[in-house]
Amino acid sequence: MSQSSPGPKRDDPRPLALAHDEGAELAEERLSGEAIYDGVLLKIHRDEVVCADGHKAVREYTLHPGAAAIMPMFEDGTLLMERQWRYPLNRSFLEFPAGKLETGEDVLGSARRELREETGYEATEWAYLGSMHPVISYSTEVIHLLAARGLVKGPAALEAGECLTLERISQDDFFTMVRDGSITDSKTLSFAFWLNEMAYKGWTPNWQSS
Amino acid sequence: MSQSSPGPKRDDPRPLALAHDEGAELAEERLSGEAIYDGVLLKIHRDEVVCADGHKAVREYTLHPGAAAIMPMFEDGTLLMERQWRYPLNRSFLEFPAGKLETGEDVLGSARRELREETGYEATEWAYLGSMHPVISYSTEVIHLLAARGLVKGPAALEAGECLTLERISQDDFFTMVRDGSITDSKTLSFAFWLNEMAYKGWTPNWQSS
Numbered sequence: 001m002s003q004s005s006p007g008p009k010r011d012d013p014r015p016l017a018l019a020h021d022e023g024a025e026l027a028e029e030r031l032s033g034e035a036i037y038d039g040v041l042l043k044i045h046r047d048e049v050v051c052a053d054g055h056k057a058v059r060e061y062t063l064h065p066g067a068a069a070i071m072p073m074f075e076d077g078t079l080l081m082e083r084q085w086r087y088p089l090n091r092s093f094l095e096f097p098a099g100k101l102e103t104g105e106d107v108l109g110s111a112r113r114e115l116r117e118e119t120g121y122e123a124t125e126w127a128y129l130g131s132m133h134p135v136i137s138y139s140t141e142v143i144h145l146l147a148a149r150g151l152v153k154g155p156a157a158l159e160a161g162e163c164l165t166l167e168r169i170s171q172d173d174f175f176t177m178v179r180d181g182s183i184t185d186s187k188t189l190s191f192a193f194w195l196n197e198m199a200y201k202g203w204t205p206n207w208q209s210s
Numbered sequence: 211m212s213q214s215s216p217g218p219k220r221d222d223p224r225p226l227a228l229a230h231d232e233g234a235e236l237a238e239e240r241l242s243g244e245a246i247y248d249g250v251l252l253k254i255h256r257d258e259v260v261c262a263d264g265h266k267a268v269r270e271y272t273l274h275p276g277a278a279a280i281m282p283m284f285e286d287g288t289l290l291m292e293r294q295w296r297y298p299l300n301r302s303f304l305e306f307p308a309g310k311l312e313t314g315e316d317v318l319g320s321a322r323r324e325l326r327e328e329t330g331y332e333a334t335e336w337a338y339l340g341s342m343h344p345v346i347s348y349s350t351e352v353i354h355l356l357a358a359r360g361l362v363k364g365p366a367a368l369e370a371g372e373c374l375t376l377e378r379i380s381q382d383d384f385f386t387m388v389r390d391g392s393i394t395d396s397k398t399l400s401f402a403f404w405l406n407e408m409a410y411k412g413w414t415p416n417w418q419s420s
Contacts, residue, residue, distance in 0.1 A: 014300040023302025026295040026373050037247050037254060041348060042270040044247060044254060049297060055371040060252040061298035062348070085236040086346040087259060088271035090224045092233025093346050130388075134345045134396045136296040136303050138251060138272070141345070142394075161265040163236050178340075178403055184352075186344045186396035193388055193402040200410060 013045060013063055014140060026052045028059070036060070064141035068111040069098035069187045071129075071195070072121060072148045077171055080119060080151070081188075084164045094167065094177065095185040098143065107144045108210065115148060117157045119166055124150030127205030129194045134186050143187050145194065147205055171199055223255060223273055224350060236262045238269070246270070274351035278321040279308035279397045281339075281405070282331060282358045287381055290329060290361070291398075294374045304377065304387065305395040308353065317354045318420065325358060327367045329376055334360030337415030339404045344396050353397050355404065357415055381409055 012030055021027070033047035043063040051057055072080035079096075086093050099114035101107065108126060115121055129145040158164070169177075177183040178192050197203040222240055231237070243257035253273040261267055282290035289306075296303050309324035311317070318336060325331055339355040368374070379387075387393040388402050407413040 012300075014298060016300070018301050021301050022304075023293045023295055023375070026293065026302055026375065028295050028297050036249070039246070039254075039256065039270045040268045042254060042272075044249075044252060046249065047297070051371040052295065052373040053371065057371040058250045059297040060249045062252075083233045083236065085233060085238050085262065087238050087257070087269040088224060088348060088350050089343065089346055090222075090226070091228050091231050092236055093343070094232075095346070130391050130394070132394045132396050132399055133296075133299065133303070135349065135351070136299055136305070136395050138298060138349075139345065140298050161261040161263065161267040163262040165233070165236065179407070181340050184340070184342050185346050186342050186400065189342055189400050189403060190396065193399060193406070196403070196406050196410075197389070200406075 014061075028052065028057070031056070061138045061140065064100070064139050065103075066101045066107075067098055067141065067143045067187075068101065068107050068114060068146060069096050069143050069191075070111050070115050070146050070148050071096050071191045072115060072119065072123065072151055074151055074168070075149070079169045079171065079174055080121065081167045081169050081174075082118060082164045083167060093185050093188075094169075094183055095188045096191060098187055108146070111144070111146045111148070112210075116154065117159070118162070118164065120154050120156035121148075121151045122154060123148035124152070124209060125207045126210055127207045129191075129205060132187065132190045143190075145187070145190055147194070147207075149207070171195060224271075238262065238267070241266070271348045271350065274310070274349050275313075276311045276317075277308055277351065277353045277397075278311065278317050278324060278356060279306050279353050279401075280321050280325050280356050280358050281306050281401045282325060282329065282333065282361055284361055284378070285359070289379045289381065289384055290331065291377045291379050291384075292328060292374045293377060303395050303398075304379075304393055305398045306401060308397055318356070321354070321356045321358070322420075326364065327369070328372070328374065330364050330366035331358075331361045332364060333358035334362070334419060335417045336420055337417045339401075339415060342397065342400045353400075355397070355400055357404070357417075359417070381405060 028049040031048040037044040127147045238259040241258045247254040337357045
């Protein structure tokens with residue numbers, strides 16, 4: 001068989017299984033599946049499965065290419081945030097910049113592009129903090145969390161229909177707004193952990209020039 | 211008009227707008243909308259909107275009734291967690307107990323039920339910590355975050371097809387697993403903020419007996 005042969009096409013659109021999964025005895029087996037809706041953003045699948053206890057069940061989920069979220073930090077410690085309208089919840093949210101990975105784009109490339117397009121800023125140093133899964137019950141989405149510093153302002157390049165305002169927030173105000181419920185977006189909340197590590201536990205991210 | 215008249219049925223299935231929204235100038239106006247898919251879990255809608263910059267766009271999202279998540283804390287400070295198979299991501303996750311609000315159920319009622327059904331534990335004291343929105347770009351879901359203590363073990367009552375294992379984790383191990391990427395579920399990560407407030411910043415939740 002030639003090296004260019006990809007073998008039979010995999011029918012299952014979900015991520016590949018982990019080589020070692022601590023919960024392998026809980027695994028659900030896929031019996032069949034179909035694409036239900038192929039929209040602009042949502043790619044809905046409906047699968048029939050057998051659960052670990054032998055019961056059959058239906059699992060519905062959306063396929064997502066993954067995303068990168070960025071915590072941009074100025075030299076004085078303040079944070080660059082955005083306010084955006086989030087239509088499903090019929091309100092605006094204060095959040096860190098983020099966006100979907102585009103085809104062929106790596107995480108850092110996506111983060112640089114999103115930061116530049118949404119805020120106009122370029123960063124001279126980047127650190128990968130970790131990842132999070134916003135909604136493990138009905139999406140394949142993973143969000144990569146990066147910090148950016150060495151911020152230099154250029155022109156933003158918002159896409160049509162992408163409207164937002166920028167806000168510069170002190171770390172104290174950030175924590176206050178998490179406490180009082182003014183910040184509730186999950187990707188933005190995830191950064192609170194890493195900011196605590198830096199601000200209160202003496203941890204330094206692995207900053208890399210780029 | 212009699213008091214029992216509810217007025218015209220609201221066509222828009224999303225949450226009502228906030229009385230005072232700091233980002234009101236960013237609002238997107240709904241032009242039309244339709245239900246695309248009414249599944250077991252997912253209730254997909256597709257709306258056409260006008261953005262604040264005048265561009266038209268399509269917004270797709272799922273309607274969600276909201277959920278409650280519980281951080282159960284033993285007297286020695288250890289935390290009760292679950293490992294569950296999460297089919298969309300084809301792997302298991304270590305997470306705190308959680309579940310959807312059922313019709314007519316309040317947040318505390320839902321939290322008590324989910325904790326009992328999934329783990330068998332009842333709690334004598336509860337504290338409301340805050341809320342989070344897991345996926346503001348394509349779901350109306352809000353997750354209410356509660357802490358529970360005074361844990362008393364009874365029998366679990368898992369639903370058919372609901373398979374999980376329980377794990378008792380020290381707070382140090384919890385933070386270590388967030389740091390090393392073993393915990394990435396967004397609702398579970400959200401509790402890291404509140405646990406930091408308790409463990410390192412001397413904050414005490416508003417515990418209430420129930």
